[in-house]
Amino acid sequence: MVDRKRPEKLIAVGDRVSRNIIKKGIPLDVAVVDNKVMRRPARPITSEMDRTYRLSNPPGALTDEAWQVVGEAIRFDGRVKVLVEGEEDLLTLVAVLSAPLGSLVVYGQPKSGIVVVGVTDATKRKFRGIVERMEERLSKH
Numbered sequence: 001m002v003d004r005k006r007p008e009k010l011i012a013v014g015d016r017v018s019r020n021i022i023k024k025g026i027p028l029d030v031a032v033v034d035n036k037v038m039r040r041p042a043r044p045i046t047s048e049m050d051r052t053y054r055l056s057n058p059p060g061a062l063t064d065e066a067w068q069v070v071g072e073a074i075r076f077d078g079r080v081k082v083l084v085e086g087e088e089d090l091l092t093l094v095a096v097l098s099a100p101l102g103s104l105v106v107y108g109q110p111k112s113g114i115v116v117v118g119v120t121d122a123t124k125r126k127f128r129g130i131v132e133r134m135e136e137r138l139s140k141h
Contacts, residue, residue, distance in 0.1 A: 067094055
């Protein structure tokens with residue numbers, strides 16, 4: 001699929017999916033990881049990356065720091081690892097909204113496999129709607 005689509009950026013969110021992409025020799029631009037698989041400690045990804053960014057993001061949240069760091073990592077010209085202290089699950093939303101059009105964002109769906117999101121105007125609108133609904137719910141509490 002990567003050969004066929006030739007994505008602008010290939011971004012993986014999650015340790016297992018990132019490790020599997022790297023193991024297959026597929027050129028991964030950004031790996032967003034927390035050194036956990038299914039909330040259990042996992043072996044850190046040690047493959048050659050040009051830069052490592054770090055951020056803190058608690059479970060069930062999207063921090064301002066997450067938006068800033070993931071966006072910067074995606075704009076970086078090279079291979080990047082984003083190491084998350086906390087949880088990276090919701091950072092798929094940030095990755096899709098920060099990625100250039102024509103990118104692919106890949107994440108693991110527990111006990112199901114992987115999900116590949118093609119970054120288009122339509123997917124950005126859909127993901128922006130999800131984030132806006134999350135923000136509305138938070139503002140009501």
